[in-house]
Amino acid sequence: MSDYKIDENEHVSLSEVLDRILNKGAVIVGDVMISVADIDLVYLGLQVILTSVETVRQKEGLPL
Secondary structure: OOOOOOOOOOOOOHHHHHHHHHHHOEEEEEEEEEEEOOEEEEEEEEEEEEOOHHHHHHHHOOOO
């Protein structure tokens, strides 16, 4: 879980949210199923990692 709690009255700008996501990273996982007449035609498993290159290099111990 996150170690940061947001107060209900606190307003967070889009740039602050984007900065936090790029500094910490985010993973989005989803499934898409395309079917016609209850016949499954296409299944897509999606995994997206959103972070900055600098954050990845720091976590992996790679030189900047």
